[in-house]
Each structure stands twice: as C-alpha cells, then as structure tokens.
Amino acid sequence: MNIGGFQKNSLIDFPGTIACILFTQGCNFICPYCHNPDLVVSPQTRAGDLYDENIIFEFLKKRKGFIEGVVITGGEPTMQNDLIDFCRKIKDMGYKLKLDSNGTRPKVLAQLFKEELVDFISMDIKTSLENYYLVLPGKFDTAKILESTRLLMEKAPAYEFRTTCSRPFVSNKIMHDIGKMITGASTYILQKCSRNVTVLDPEFLTLDKNFFSDTQMIELQKIIDNYVVTSVVR
16 A cells, blocks of 8 residues: 555544544545645655555554554545555454545445445545546546445445535535435535645635635535435534
8 A cells, every 4th residue: 555644543533433544645636625735646756755554554553452443545545456455454453444535436445345344434525427527637437426425325334425615616506416416325524625724726725716605605505405314514
C-alpha cells in the first residue's frame, strides 16, 4: 500500500470507535476543494517519503487494546492494488475497519463486502451522475457510481453517504438528483465546504459564489430529507 499520511488516533472519524487513520496516496478525482491535495498525485510524482507498512503494523501490535479500529482514507483507497490483502491483515489482528471511498471501483467494494473485511464505509457522492465530468477527468462510466451506492445499501454492515456542498457541484436540483440515486439510504452527510484549509485549487476559495451559507445548507438538507432516513449537516 502507498501510504502518504498516518494519524495515530482519532475519536471522530470512525463512529463509536477509537481509531488510527491511514491516508493512501493517489486519487482519480480532481476536486478543487480537496483538503488533501498532497495525496491526489501519484506515488511516483509525490514529493517526500511514503510510510513503511511494517511500521504501521508494528504500531498496531503495540496499541492493541488502546486503538479499536483503523480508517483507510485517501486519496482513493480502492486504487491500491493490495488493498484487499492489507485489509485482511488488519482484520486478522482483530481491528475493526472503516473505508472511505469515492465509489468509482465497485468491484473492489464487492470483494471487501464478500470477505467481510469492512465494518463501516463512507462513500463520497460528488454531484449528480451527469455532472461527474466536473471532478473526474477523461471518460468514465457513471453507472459504476450507481452500482457502488447499491452495494453499500444492500451489502455494507454500516455505511453513510456524504457530499461536500459547493457550487457548481451541488444545487437544489442536483440535490434532488442525488436523493433519487440513494432513495432509502440510512444516513446522508452534507459537509459544508471549508475555506480555511489548503486545497487542490486555491483560486476556488476566492470565489464567494462557490460556497453555501448556513441557511442554504439547511435548504439542501430539507431536500435530501425527502429521500433518506437520516441526514446530518457538518
């Protein structure tokens, strides 16, 4: 696994679980508001060293009983060729595992569910299917996103969908479109886009039109509430 970041403990990233966080290197998206721009580039072009897997597993051995789970986020973890094997090792150590994914590789998700390697999964829904070209360069079959949403709702032991709300990726109409895509989902998180972080495209932060007010976020929540069981604004 190409691990570009490592946080030794977190009380908020894995619901109900004290966890460490592993940030995988490389992503197939180019979201301008991305809070982890250093992780977007491929391992070959990244400046700096990657974390040694052996150091990670040694940490997990020593922290058994203090740390309850592991979060694998990114970047996009499903781009890692050895993700499945890595998850097996973590589960064999007795840890719970949470995965964050953008849903572009449903076959990987299906294998993780089949082997019962994931206890919780968060899937980012960037926008409506017809607008994915805004964040995903090149040709892409958006049916894969829809397939991943179905997999989570049918196979995941616990899950949440989440969207970072900013323009032009989200609008009232787009929120309706997202709702139709995940009708009946248990949990949906609306994340307010932050302007106080380092992002992939710094110019994006300078444009007021890209951001929703607190009142507008509540309006978006009211829309999604027509489609899902529970929604939360963060």
